[in-house]
Amino acid sequence: MSAPGSGTDVRFGHTQLPQEQQDALRKAKKYEWITIGFLAASTALVFGVLGNSQAMKAAWVEDVLSFLPPIAFLFATRVIRRHPSEDHPYGYHRAVGIAHVVAAVALTVMGAYLIVDSAIGLLSAEHPTIGGFNFFGQTIWLGWLMITAMVLTAGPPIWLGRVKMKLAEKLHDKVLYADADMNKADWMTALAAAVGVAGIGIGWWWADYAAALVISGSILHDGVRNTRAAVSALMDKRAMTYDDDAPHPLGRQLDTYLCGLPWAETAKSRIRDEGHVFHVESFVVPARGTMPTLDQIEAAREACVAMDWKVQDMVIVPVAELPSEFLPGPTPGGEH
Amino acid sequence: MRRHTLVAVLLAGVMLVAGCGTYPVDPQGTLEKVRGGTLRVGASPNGDWVRISGQDTLGTDAVQGSEAELVRQFAQTLGADVEWTIGTEQVLAEELKHGGLDLVIGGLDDKTPWSTHAGLTRPYAESRDGRGSLHKHIMLVPMGENAFLLELDAFLKSAAAQA
Numbered sequence A: 001m002s003a004p005g006s007g008t009d010v011r012f013g014h015t016q017l018p019q020e021q022q023d024a025l026r027k028a029k030k031y032e033w034i035t036i037g038f039l040a041a042s043t044a045l046v047f048g049v050l051g052n053s054q055a056m057k058a059a060w061v062e063d064v065l066s067f068l069p070p071i072a073f074l075f076a077t078r079v080i081r082r083h084p085s086e087d088h089p090y091g092y093h094r095a096v097g098i099a100h101v102v103a104a105v106a107l108t109v110m111g112a113y114l115i116v117d118s119a120i121g122l123l124s125a126e127h128p129t130i131g132g133f134n135f136f137g138q139t140i141w142l143g144w145l146m147i148t149a150m151v152l153t154a155g156p157p158i159w160l161g162r163v164k165m166k167l168a169e170k171l172h173d174k175v176l177y178a179d180a181d182m183n184k185a186d187w188m189t190a191l192a193a194a195v196g197v198a199g200i201g202i203g204w205w206w207a208d209y210a211a212a213l214v215i216s217g218s219i220l221h222d223g224v225r226n227t228r229a230a231v232s233a234l235m236d237k238r239a240m241t242y243d244d245d246a247p248h249p250l251g252r253q254l255d256t257y258l259c260g261l262p263w264a265e266t267a268k269s270r271i272r273d274e275g276h277v278f279h280v281e282s283f284v285v286p287a288r289g290t291m292p293t294l295d296q297i298e299a300a301r302e303a304c305v306a307m308d309w310k311v312q313d314m315v316i317v318p319v320a321e322l323p324s325e326f327l328p329g330p331t332p333g334g335e336h
Numbered sequence B: 001m002r003r004h005t006l007v008a009v010l011l012a013g014v015m016l017v018a019g020c021g022t023y024p025v026d027p028q029g030t031l032e033k034v035r036g037g038t039l040r041v042g043a044s045p046n047g048d049w050v051r052i053s054g055q056d057t058l059g060t061d062a063v064q065g066s067e068a069e070l071v072r073q074f075a076q077t078l079g080a081d082v083e084w085t086i087g088t089e090q091v092l093a094e095e096l097k098h099g100g101l102d103l104v105i106g107g108l109d110d111k112t113p114w115s116t117h118a119g120l121t122r123p124y125a126e127s128r129d130g131r132g133s134l135h136k137h138i139m140l141v142p143m144g145e146n147a148f149l150l151e152l153d154a155f156l157k158s159a160a161a162q163a
Helices: A019-048 A054-065 A068-079 A095-123 A142-171 A174-201 A205-234 A250-259 A294-307 B002-018 B030-034 B066-077 B089-097 B146-162
Strands: A132-135 A138-141 A264-273 A278-286 A311-318 B038-043 B081-086 B103-105 B125-128 B134-137
Touching: A019 A054, A019 A068, A019 A142, A019 A174, A054 A095, A054 A142, A054 A174, A054 A205, A068 A095, A068 A174, A095 A174, A095 A205, A132 A142, A132 B146, A138 A142, A138 B146, A142 A174, A174 A205, A250 A264, A250 A278, A250 A294, A250 A311, A278 A294, A294 A311, B030 B146, B038 B066, B038 B089, B066 B081, B066 B103, B066 B146, B089 B103
Parallel strands: A278 A311, B038 B081, B038 B103
Antiparallel strands: A132 A138, A264 A278, B125 B134
16 A cells, blocks of 8 residues: 655664654663663572572572563564565564563463472472572671572662663553563562572571562463463454553544544544554445545545554545444444 | 552561571571580491491491591580481481481582482582592581571581681
8 A cells, every 4th residue: 555665764564663763662672682681690690599499499580581571572673674575465563472472471381380389399398408608718698698689680670661661652562561561570579589588597498488489470470461461462452552551542543533534424443453553444434425536535544644653554445334243342243 | 559568568577587686597496406415417338438437336436437527526516416327328318308317428419319308518528539520528407407507518618628
C-alpha cells in the first residue's frame, strides 16, 4: 500500500520512526547494554560467594535469567528492522513476541524448578553449611560476604528499571516493559537473600529456604505473567497499552475519526499489535450507500497514519454493513 | 502498601541479626557443647593423615597421623577432651549426619561424596597423588553448625600458617 519511505535512518520494518522514538530506541539499546554489563559483573560476584545457601542460589539464577530480556530486546530490534518481503509480507515484527515468549517460558520453568528444589531442601531439613573464608589473613564468616554482595547488587537495577520503563512506554515495547518491571522488583530478591543468609547466622537454618521460596515464587510469578502476556499478544489479542493495563486508546481514536468523515456512516477497526507497530483493518460503511472516491479513501488512510507512528500498515475496507463476525464486541454475534 | 510492609519486616530482620552477640550461631549448639566438654571425632584410617597404631583401638593414643594431631590441638584450644570413634567413612558419615559425632577425619578432599551428609571445612592443605592429581584436604563437620565450622576453619588456617 504505502510506498517505501524515502527517509534515512531508523525504521521498524517499513515504519519510519519519529525522532522521539528514534531517541528512545537508541537510549533503550544503550541501557540494555548497561544492564548486560551490570549483570555480568553481579552474576560473577554472586557466583564467587554462593556457598551452600539456597537463597543465594535462587538469587543467582534470577540474575542469570535477567540476561534473557535484554538479549531478547537487542536481538529483536535487529530483526524487525528488515523490510517486509515476499515470504514475510507482514514484516518481521513478531520477532519481539517470540523473544518475549522464550524469555517468559525460561522464567516460568526455572521458577518452578527452584520452588521444588527449595521445598525439598526445607522438608529434608538440610541445614545450610556456611563456613569461613580467608580475608587478608583473617578467617571471617562467608555469610558476611554473601550479605555484602547482595546489598551491593540491590541498588543499580532499580535505577535501570525506572529509566527503561519510560522508554518502554515511548517505544510501545513489551519486552522492554517486562525487563524494566523485573529490574524494579530485583532489590526485593537481593534483600530476601541477604535476610535468608542473616537468618542462617542466628541459627535459623530454615530462613534460607524461606527466602529461597520467596525468590523462586517471584521468579515464577514473573514467568507466568509474562508468558500470559506474550502468548495472548501472539494470539492477536486486541491492542493494549504497553503495560497491558487497558485497551490501547488508538483504536477508539481511529474509529472516532473514521465515523466523523463526511462520506462515512459508521466505522469500526480491528487492530493487531505486532510488537511495536499496529496492523489495522478498518471497515467503513459509506453514507447513503454511495462509494467514496479513491482520493477520499486515500486521504482518510493518510490522516490515520499521521495520527500515530504505530499506524502504518493499514487498510480501509468499504463495506455495506459492519461484518459482526470480524468485529466482536458491541456488535451482535461477538464474544467478550 | 504491601511492599512497604515487606521492607519493614526485612529491615527488622536485619536489625535483629545485627543486634545478636555471637555470630554465626549453631542450630544444634555444637560449639557450646564441645567447649570445655568432649569433642567426638570419627577417624577413618588413610595414609599419613590418619593412622591407627596398636591393638588398643579404644586408647586415646591409638589414633595417629597429621590430621589426628591437628584435631588434638584443636580440642586443646577449646579445652575439650577427644573421644575417638574408628570406622569406615560411610559409618562415620552416617553417624555425623545423625548427630553422633562432631567431626570426621580420614584424609578426605573437597571432592568427597559425603558432602551429602556433612559440611566441609575450607581446604587447609594440598597434596598430589601417584597420578599427579591435586587433592585439597578438608574435614567433615555436622551440616549447618556454622559457629563450630568457623572456629575450626580459623584454627586450621592458623595451624597451616604456623607449619
